[in-house]
Amino acid sequence: MAIVELKNVHKKYPLGKTEVHAVQGVSFEITKGDFVSIAGPSGSGKSTTLNLIGCIDTATEGDVLINGINTKGLKDKVITNLRHDTLGFIFQSFNLIPVLNVYENIEFPLLLGSGKRGKRAEERDWIDHLIEEVGLADWRNHKSNELSGGQRQRVAIARALVTKPEIVLADEPTANLDSKTGEDILNLMKRINREQNTTFIFSTHDATIVEMADHIIRLKDGLIVKNERVSR
Amino acid sequence: MKYIKIALRNLSREKKRSFLLGGAIAFGLLIITIVNCASAGAVKAISENITKIADGHIFIQGQNKLESGNEVSSLADKEEILQIIDESGINVIKLNMRSEVRADLIFGDENTRSAISGMNWDREIDVKNGFRFKEGNLDEAIAEKYGIIINQKLAETLDVHLGDSIIAKVMTVTGQTNVGDFIVSGILEGTDMLSSMSSYANIDYINELLGLEKDDYQTIYIRLESLEVVDPAADKLYSLLGERFQMKERTDNSNVDLFSLAFKNDEAEWEGQRYSLTAVTEMVGILDQFVGVVDAVSFSVLILLFLIIIVGxxxxxxxxxxxxxxxxxxxxxxxxxxxxxxxxxxFEGFFLSLAGAFSGIIIAGLIMFGLSFIDLGTDHAGAFFLNNGHLVFIPVVIPIIRNVLIVGLLTVLAVLFPANKAAKLDPAKAIAAMY
Incomplete structure (x- = not known):
């Protein structure tokens, strides 16, 4: 079963007196455990598509199904819980909370859940494991402004994984990083994808990064121009 | 709990901004707290000053209606009244009986008005011990039948010295004008306003001027341990006296003039002998109104001030x-x-207001503590509001709590609009925002 399914999805934005048709009838499926790249040039609709999958934006038309649940018409509270429980986010500009240190930033999504939290000791161990995993054990008490871009993105990856989501969405995760660091970050995501079977969906316009994906969805002007699975 | 933690962290991340906002709130609370405590302190100071001048907390006076319809001041049943007081169980610290007259004192071209207490010198040990003579001495001063002991300030006003003769124009208990001569037998030290309000003379001569019998008294003065016990003691005593005598109804009188207070505003028909009981707390009723006005004005200023702060x-x-x-x-x-x-x-708004409010109250406390050490002197009319020349501040808990709650509420209301706006932000647009 597809973990993500988009059926004839449209998204229109008002822009002054005109309207921008950012996504124009997109349909595709993503299988659990995929490492998916949504590729395309600027303005192709990849960030909008990612936002729709991430349920932080709503489709003007069409259906977005996450784990078989149609998100259309769901109340904000339900959608927010779905985001918390099923999705993890990695942003282009990291979006770490500046007042919190590495450990606290990673812990933060755990504080937001509506359900009962797990045992504190288990949570602590899990966060420590993630910090080790992203190679920031020596930086756990540092604030975000004391970290490099690559380190911040590693924190963001750990934060996205802390709630053990089935899907992690990354919008241009390497755009603000140099190529070496960007590659390291992608490799890290790929390793986690393999080890934890977490579905990663990332948008990028960088051709070299696109090639790392095993499912590539290419967009242009809000339309899918290519939707291919790559066997590696 | 998690949101409280984040809110507190957010406050600490913009220290300067939080400090300025909290400072504005603190300033508002500081002003209102000082005003509230000072006005309450002024009432206490005035109450204590009246107690000091009147030398008592509860005053019992008598009045007799003659067949002619004239009313004369009389404590006809004083022995029985004293017995009731004695058996009441009220902890009386001191009990005195005096007559008192308000007189126009004239010497040469100078004249002034003063209350003269008619003293039974054998009983007034405390008063005598408290005298500090600038001119004359105690023994000679009280030995003179027509002697009057006045304060230095009054002496300066009339320009009199020991041995000078003063004319006193008074009203008798039946309302007729009477004139008598006093010889200045003692001048007390001090120019403070409070002590200059009373002069002392022999009770026999005062009774003579008032048209009372030699052994008569106008007022029984009861001093209690503190102002706090005055009201229940007065209620109890009034009730006990009422079982035996015709009593003038107690009213919430705001007249500060003790000697016109007793039987003023008396509209009920009565005959024979009756008594009035007045507590010092009733005499400061007008001050309560004053405090009420001050509090209302300061509260309005607080609201206005906070509306401005709230906009910020x-x-x-x-x-x-x-x-x-x-x-x-x-x-x-x-x-x-x-x-x-x-x-x-x-939570950020709430904690900000709370921190600001408590800072304001603490700073106000420190300022009041410091101000209370400043000696403002006693030789001016303002001394009536002071305790021996020092400002008095009473911590008024309820108004302070009320003010903190109002400030907290106003701040939270002020934050509600941006908080709602923040809550309703579209996540996708917010993440993509370029502010």
């Missing part, structure tokens, strides 16, 4: 919302509910 708070939080728009978007994306975003803002 609302505007600042609006700016904070724009500052954190990406952060809000990220938190919403990560699964923070709308009410969570709203809570963080509201």
């Amino acid at each position: 708070v609302a505007n600042t939080f609006r700016m904070i919302m724009y500052d954190r728009v990406k952060e809000i978007g990220s938190m919403r994306a990560m699964g923070m509910q709308m009410w969570g975003v709203r809570s963080i803002f509201l």
Whole structure:
């Protein structure tokens, strides 16, 4: 079963007196455990598509199904819980909370859940494991402004994984990083994808990064121009 | 709990902004707290000053209606009244009986008005011990039948010295004008306003001027341990006296003139002998009104001040919302509910107001503590509001709590608008925002 399914999805934005048709009838499926790249040039609709999958934006038309649940018409509270429980986010500009240190930033999504939290000791161990995993054990008490871009993105990856989501969405995760660091970050995501079977969906316009994906969805002007699975 | 933690952290991340906002709130609370405590302190100071001047907390006076319809001051049943007081169980610290007259004192071209207490010198040990003579001495001063002991300030006003003869124009108990001569037998030290309000003379001569019998008294003065016990003691005594005598109804009288207070505003028909009981707390009723007005004005100023501050708070939080728009978007994306975003803002506002309010109260406390050490002197009319020349501040807990709650509420209301706006931000737009 597809973990993500988009059926004839449209998204229109008002822009002054005109309207921008950012996504124009997109349909595709993503299988659990995929490492998916949504590729395309600027303005192709990849960030909008990612936002729709991430349920932080709503489709003007069409259906977005996450784990078989149609998100259309769901109340904000339900959608927010779905985001918390099923999705993890990695942003282009990291979006770490500046007042919190590495450990606290990673812990933060755990504080937001509506359900009962797990045992504190288990949570602590899990966060420590993630910090080790992203190679920031020596930086756990540092604030975000004391970290490099690559380190911040590693924190963001750990934060996205802390709630053990089935899907992690990354919008241009390497755009603000140099190529070496960007590659390291992608490799890290790929390793986690393999080890934890977490579905990663990332948008990028960088051709070299696109090639790392095993499912590539290419967009242009809000339309899918290519939707291919790559066997590696 | 998690939102409280985030709110507190957010406050500490913009220390200067939090300090300025909290400082504005603290300033408002500081002013209102000082005003409230000072007005309550002034009432206490005045009450104590009246107690000092009148030398008592509870005053019992008698009045007899003659067949002619004239009313004369008379404590006809004083022995029985004293027995009732004795058996009442009230802890009486001191009990005195005096007659008192308000007189126009004239010497040469100078004249002034003063209350003269008619003293039974054998009983007035405390008063005698408290005298500090500038001219004359105690023994000679009280030995003179027509002698009057006045304060230095009064002596300066009339320009009199020891041995000078003063004319006193008084009203008798039946309302007729009477004139008598006093010889200045003692001049007391001190120019403070409070002690200059009373002069002392032999009770026999005062009774003579008032048209009373030699052994008569106008007023029984009862001093209790503190102002706090006055009202219950007065109620009890009034009730006990009422079982035996015709009593003038006690009213919430705001007249500060003790000697016209007793039987003033008396509209009920009565005959024969009756008594009045007045507590010092009733005499400061007008001051309570004054305090009420001061409190109301200061409260209005507080509200006005805070409306201005609140506009600043609302505007600042609006700016904070724009500052954190990406952060809000990220938190919403990560699964923070709308009410969570709203809570963080509201908690920030609440804690800011709380910190500001408590800082303001603490600083006000320190300022009041410092001010209470300053000696403002006693030789001016303002001395009536002071305790031996020092400002008095009473911590008025209920108004302070009320003010803190109002400030907290207003701040939270001010933050509510930007908090709602932040909560309703579209996560996708917030994350993509370029503020």
